[in-house]
Amino acid sequence: MKFCVLMASPRLKGNTAELLKPFLSELEDHKAEVTYIPLSEKNILPCKGCYACQNVSNKYGCIQQDDVLEIMDNIIACDYIVLATPIYSWYCTAPMKALLDRHFGLNKFYGSGKGSLWAGKKVAIIATQGYDTEYGAGPFETGIERLCEHSNLKYMGMYSVRDEDDLASFQADTAINGARTFARRLLS
Numbered sequence: 001m002k003f004c005v006l007m008a009s010p011r012l013k014g015n016t017a018e019l020l021k022p023f024l025s026e027l028e029d030h031k032a033e034v035t036y037i038p039l040s041e042k043n044i045l046p047c048k049g050c051y052a053c054q055n056v057s058n059k060y061g062c063i064q065q066d067d068v069l070e071i072m073d074n075i076i077a078c079d080y081i082v083l084a085t086p087i088y089s090w091y092c093t094a095p096m097k098a099l100l101d102r103h104f105g106l107n108k109f110y111g112s113g114k115g116s117l118w119a120g121k122k123v124a125i126i127a128t129q130g131y132d133t134e135y136g137a138g139p140f141e142t143g144i145e146r147l148c149e150h151s152n153l154k155y156m157g158m159y160s161v162r163d164e165d166d167l168a169s170f171q172a173d174t175a176i177n178g179a180r181t182f183a184r185r186l187l188s
């Protein structure tokens, strides 16, 4: 099974990265193929809303030349998209939001273009946030559930841990065991 892990924190060694360690290690133990993409290192331009991609069939078709083209190739090639993000202002961080907006060319709903490039793929969330899961990460989860419904993706659930004590919160046994269990659930 191929995983594309999109890591959206600007802190490459911060809380979200710490929570991902046991998750990735469990995937590795099960010989899953993983592409790990730190989005804050990538050039991700905002969607221009030009709809050019909607008149191109069977390929992404965006007119912008940035790192999103390569990221989309990885998304198209994977079975599982993992959205790993700290919650900023009740949603994902800006690079992930820009990337999510750029999903447009993967769906062909609004022009002469035909053929979804990602229908049927599985999507999961790993989130870290200051508030409890429901209050802090709930709005982002709702948005992703709706994106999955709209795009014919299979939403597989969220694992989130609250930032109560910076890195220590994510180094606790409960956080580590939860991340490993979540990885096994996605693999099963």
Ligand SMILES: Cc1cc2nc3c(=O)[nH]c(=O)nc-3n(C[C@H](O)[C@H](O)[C@H](O)COP(=O)(O)O)c2cc1C
Pocket: 009, 010, 011, 014, 015, 016, 017, 085, 086, 087, 088, 089, 090, 091, 128, 129, 130, 131, 132, 135, 136, 137, 163
């Ligand atoms: C700019 C900013 C905005 C934040 N907004 C929220 C928020 O809306 N809700 C929340 O629960 N936590 C919020 N937080 C807390 C972070 O989500 C939390 O500390 C997270 O674990 C940081 O992860 P990181 O170290 O991977 O960046 C915010 C933190 C920052 C820096």
